[in-house]
Amino acid sequence: MKQQDNQRFFSAELLRWYRKERRDLPWRRSRDPYHIWVSEIMLQQTRVDTVIPYFHRFVDRFPTLSQLAEAPEDEVLKHWEGLGYYSRARNLQSAAREVVERYGGEVPRTKQEVSGLKGVGPYTTGAILSIAFDQPEPAVDGNVMRVLSRYFCLDDDIARPSTRISMEDRAQALIPEGEASDFNQALMELGAMVCTPKSPDCPACPVSLHCEGRHQGRERELPVKTKAKKAKPVFRFAVIVEGKGAHAGKVLVRQRPDTGLLAKMWELPHVEVSDEGTWDNPAAGALMLEEALTEEGVRIRAADEVIGEAQHIFTHLVWKIKVLAAEAQEEAYVADRTAYRWIGPEDFEDYAWPNVFRKLLTEYFIHAIHHEAR
Incomplete structure (x- = not known):
């Protein structure tokens, strides 16, 4: 089959399949570029089933780009909590503020303007322009590269x-x-589902007829991709500092710096x-x-x-964490420090936590409540 005929076959059959089989996803129910943008950022490194409830909660709280731009960052992080890769949320809000300041709150429609927004790379640029505005821009993610590598039998390293x-x-x-809108979504859908x-x-x-x-017989060995470096283990001791007196039943927590990994989270x-x-010596950890x-x-x-x-x-x-117990000394002084707070179960949901500390503190409070009830 000639290349041009092969391309026409691919596009026509893919679109026919997509319009029959596509999933009913919340961000597909409109062409709102803001909603499409939010969904694409959330879907980076995250499964669709995980994203759906977060998407609903996020756009319910920040239904417009302007409302996202005006929101306190802590509240944005709280509504992102659990999705991880929190720089995505910060960059999204920064870009929303830029759109409000430079484009009157309307998502721009040119490749140069969209790609210039913070946190918006080539894939997200293509997704916004094609899905929201039906512009013939490619949106190439891992799913798309896998499909094309197999269909055209390409040995190029996708890394x-x-x-x-x-x-x-x-x-x-x-x-x-x-x-463009349906085609790019169809290509992504094929990689995700088939x-x-x-x-x-x-x-x-x-x-598959012309794959x-x-x-x-190479569909399982393609695409070619060099392996990423193995994640480096980092060993840490954490501490649950139990309060007493006026802070009985509470735990001492702190806020991370304004910049860097997990910035501003608790x-x-x-x-x-x-x-x-x-790390295998808890006595040394206690002293440290x-x-x-x-x-x-x-x-x-x-x-x-x-x-x-x-x-x-x-x-x-990978942070590998062992947790020790502790008591505070001079806790009235501790309570006044801006980076630290005493929090109890009733305060817990007022703060944004990385998953690991959410899990540890949830387990601690559940155990403490059960112990008190005995």
């Missing part, structure tokens, strides 16, 4: 930036005139240790916690018994 650029050119050539990473369902694929990867106080050997918090003006007495373990997985590293 390389040059491959993404060539994939964008190939995807753009496939977009039928006036069909042409999956490990078990492609070739019999259910609408374009060169399937013909050559956490249990913790310290990093240099190696796993030290006492010294570290003293430097911040917070005096505690930590026990050398591990009361819990958890981990927090980032793209490039």
Whole structure:
């Protein structure tokens, strides 16, 4: 089959399949560019089923781009809590403020303007312009690169930036005139539902008839992708500091700095240790916690018994955390420090937590409440 005929076959059959089989997703129910933008940012590194309730809650609270721009950052982070990769939420709000200031609150319609917004890369630019405005721009993510690699039997390493650029050119050539919105969503849908990473369902694929990867028996080995570096383990001791007197039943927590990893979120106080050997010594961890918090003006007495373990997985590293118990000294002074708060179960939902600390504190409060009830 000639290349041009093959491209027409691919586009026509894919669109026919999509219009019959597409999932009913909340961000597909309108062409609102703001809603499409929010959904695409949320869907980065996150499964559709996970995103749906977060999307509803987010757009219910911030129904317009202007309302998102005006909201306190802490509230935006709270409504993002649990999705992870919190820089996405901060960048989204920063970009919303830029749209309000520069474009009167209307999402711009040119590639240069959209791609210039904070946190908006080539894929999100293409998704907004094509889905919301039906512009013939490619939106190439991992799903799309997998489909195209298999269909055209491409050996290019999809981890390389040059491959993404060539994939964008190939995807753009496939977009039928006036069909950019449905076509790009169809391509993503095929990769998510049929042409999956490990078990492609070739019999259910609408374009398998001319899929060169399937013909050559290579559908399970494509696409070619160099493996990412293994996430580096980082060992930490955290502490649950129990209050007494006026703060009985409460726990001491602190807010992270304004910039950097998990910026402005709340956490249990913790310290990093240099190696796993030290991490296996809770007595050393107790001493390190006492010294570290003293430097911040917070005096505690930590026990050398591990009361819990958890981990927090980032793209490039993994926090491995052991939790110790402690009591505060001079707690009236502690309570006045701006980076620290005493919080109880009744205050817990007022703060935005990384998942690992949400889990640890939830377990602690549940155990404490059950213990009190006995």
